[in-house]
Amino acid sequence: MLDSLLAYPQTLLGPLWPAVWTLVKIIVIVVPLMLCVAYLTLWERKLIGFMQIRIGPNRTTFFGLSWLGGWAQPIADGLKLLVKEIIVPTGANKFLFVLAPIMAIMPALAAWAVVPFSPELVLSNIDASLLYLLAMTSLGVYGVIIAGWASNSKYAFLGALRSAAQIVSYEIAMGFALVGVLMAAQSLNLGEIVKAQQGGAGLFSWFWVPLFPLFMTYLISGVAETNRAPFDVAEGESEIVAGFHVEYSGMTFAVFFLAEYANMILISMLTAILFLGGWLSPFPASWGVLGASSFGWLILKAFLVVSSFLWFRATFPRYRYDQIMRLGWKIFIPVTLVWIVVLGAWMQTSLWIWWK
Amino acid sequence: MFWFFAAILVFAALRVITARNPVHAALFLVLAFCTSAGIWIQLEAEFLGIALVLVYVGAVMVLFLFVVMMLDINLERLREGFWSYLPIGAVVALLLVAEMALVLSGPYFGLDEAPRPASSPAGYSNTKELGRLLYTDYVYPFELAAVILLVAIVAAIALTLRRRKHGKYIDPAMQIKVRREDRVRIVSMPSEKGGNE
Numbered sequence: 001m002l003d004s005l006l007a008y009p010q011t012l013l014g015p016l017w018p019a020v021w022t023l024v025k026i027i028v029i030v031v032p033l034m035l036c037v038a039y040l041t042l043w044e045r046k047l048i049g050f051m052q053i054r055i056g057p058n059r060t061t062f063f064g065l066s067w068l069g070g071w072a073q074p075i076a077d078g079l080k081l082l083v084k085e086i087i088v089p090t091g092a093n094k095f096l097f098v099l100a101p102i103m104a105i106m107p108a109l110a111a112w113a114v115v116p117f118s119p120e121l122v123l124s125n126i127d128a129s130l131l132y133l134l135a136m137t138s139l140g141v142y143g144v145i146i147a148g149w150a151s152n153s154k155y156a157f158l159g160a161l162r163s164a165a166q167i168v169s170y171e172i173a174m175g176f177a178l179v180g181v182l183m184a185a186q187s188l189n190l191g192e193i194v195k196a197q198q199g200g201a202g203l204f205s206w207f208w209v210p211l212f213p214l215f216m217t218y219l220i221s222g223v224a225e226t227n228r229a230p231f232d233v234a235e236g237e238s239e240i241v242a243g244f245h246v247e248y249s250g251m252t253f254a255v256f257f258l259a260e261y262a263n264m265i266l267i268s269m270l271t272a273i274l275f276l277g278g279w280l281s282p283f284p285a286s287w288g289v290l291g292a293s294s295f296g297w298l299i300l301k302a303f304l305v306v307s308s309f310l311w312f313r314a315t316f317p318r319y320r321y322d323q324i325m326r327l328g329w330k331i332f333i334p335v336t337l338v339w340i341v342v343l344g345a346w347m348q349t350s351l352w353i354w355w356k
Numbered sequence: 357m358f359w360f361f362a363a364i365l366v367f368a369a370l371r372v373i374t375a376r377n378p379v380h381a382a383l384f385l386v387l388a389f390c391t392s393a394g395i396w397i398q399l400e401a402e403f404l405g406i407a408l409v410l411v412y413v414g415a416v417m418v419l420f421l422f423v424v425m426m427l428d429i430n431l432e433r434l435r436e437g438f439w440s441y442l443p444i445g446a447v448v449a450l451l452l453v454a455e456m457a458l459v460l461s462g463p464y465f466g467l468d469e470a471p472r473p474a475s476s477p478a479g480y481s482n483t484k485e486l487g488r489l490l491y492t493d494y495v496y497p498f499e500l501a502a503v504i505l506l507v508a509i510v511a512a513i514a515l516t517l518r519r520r521k522h523g524k525y526i527d528p529a530m531q532i533k534v535r536r537e538d539r540v541r542i543v544s545m546p547s548e549k550g551g552n553e
Contacts, residue, residue, distance in 0.1 A: 096379075096383075126402070127402065127481050127482070127483065128402055128403055128406055128482070128483050131403065131406045131407070131410065131483070132406055134406075134410055134414075135406045135409040135410040135413075135414060138409075138410055138413070138414025138415065139409070139413065139414060141414075141418055142386070142418070145418065145421055145422070145425070146383070149379060149421075149425045157425070161422065161426075164418055164421075164422055165422075168415060168418055168419065171414070171415070188483055323528060326528065
């Protein structure tokens with residue numbers, strides 16, 4: 001069906017076809033992602049509202065559909081930011097000032113190229129996709145640093161320094177957690193990693209069981225990597241106003257915002273894929289639709305992880321900066337190192353039951 | 357594709373040494389690293405290409421930028437000694453060019469010496485092959501390099517480690533263990549008599 005539909009543009013475009021078709025696939029990924037980002041902001045405000053016994057945004061609606069709550073809020077916010085003036089501070093480096101938000105969102109979107117949505121559905125099924133993801137997430141810090149420096153503002157610069165040190169530190173713990181995953185899965189390919197979690201034990205054959213310390217490290221480092229509360233000292237408003245993006249307004253600010261939320265969704269998607277079995281169903285295969293592995297399970301797992309990010313924000317007070325560094329270097333890195341050694345020894349024995 | 361990447365690479369590398377602003381120079385170095393990673397990936401060395409981005413762009417250059425941004429570099433003073441250093445710099449540059457020319461024009465380099473590698477079979481994993489070589493054939497040099505790096509890390513930390521004598525260090529474990537009884541003393545006092553309501 002799809003092949004016959006695609007035959008006509010294929011002959012029409014000729015040699016340009018692969019580029020155009022890839023572009024179409026990229027759009028198919030990015031547009032829903034941006035919608036998810038928009039509605040994640042609404043969900044964040046709603047969920048934290050529920051947790052604090054408030055209602056959250058409930059005024060902005062379309063067509064008077066008030067029972068849906070403030071479901072037009074993200075659109076209204078986006079529109080407002082879109083038409084606001086972009087103010088470039090005096091003495092700022094104009095080129096880098098504009099480049100910084102682009103540098104922030106570029107890796108957040110580029111990483112999605114290797115994320116598999118189902119066994120076949122992936123934009124680019126490369127062999128070393130886990131490495132590619134690590135490389136892309138490590139590029140995200142440039143947006144923050146360049147923004148802090150180009151703004152010609154002390155607050156922004158302090159925020160950028162904090163954020164850069166924090167991201168570089170937590171990347172190490174994150175990388176070690178991923179080393180554990182690739183050891184257990186014996187592959188760097190995300191699709192293969194999910195397949196390695198397919199076992200008879202359903203829920204318990206996923207990697208969160210044998211790699212539990214790494215799972216916790218990855219999850220918490222993920223929160224720190226995306227500069228989310230309780231690790232959001234980069235924008236600690238009580239100390240440095242709003243950190244690296246204090247001088248940004250209008251759409252340039254919105255792009256930073258989009259990048260942060262896209263990164264959040266990416267990290268939760270990866271947690272779901274690497275540790276929570278991806279598209280595999282937690283129920284036995286005999287349960288029909290519930291037992292079948294599907295895209296819906298992946299979305300559900302990612303949704304739960306991303307909601308827990310919001311939960312953390314509503315629950316914990318902000319960490320002090322030296323304690324963030326202590327947690328990253330003195331707790332997470334030793335924990336991951338010890339568990340990698342334990343895992344290596346464990347996999348050599350017959351007690352290892354996760355792959356045959 | 358190669359020429360496209362090569363042109364960007366040469367341009368970025370030139371800008372690294374000609375850019376007036378050191379932060380711009382560092383960012384052009386980042387661009388140069390990314391482009392050379394692109395060239396490596398085209399040569400089917402995807403592990404090396406990604407590792408270059410991961411290690412150099414993602415970690416080393418971030419710290420580098422960090423330092424460069426905090427330095428207050430006075431360009432006028434840097435340029436003062438330009439003419440007096442030019443002769444020795446030129447000699448070093450000429451020597452380097454001559455050495456490279458000697459090595460590259462020797463009998464071991466050239467298109468004839470390096471035949472086009474056979475295209476790799478399907479399912480070939482660059483990463484797996486590298487790992488196999490590193491941990492079997494080259495395991496001793498590899499471990500040796502790791503130990504040397506470890507010694508360097510320990511030495512660097514030992515050189516810069518200083519304990520502050522009057523630092524107000526807080527032990528988080530102690531903070532967590534604090535109980536109410538340690539901080540608050542409940543005193544029972546007889547209430548005052550005869551207030552004027």
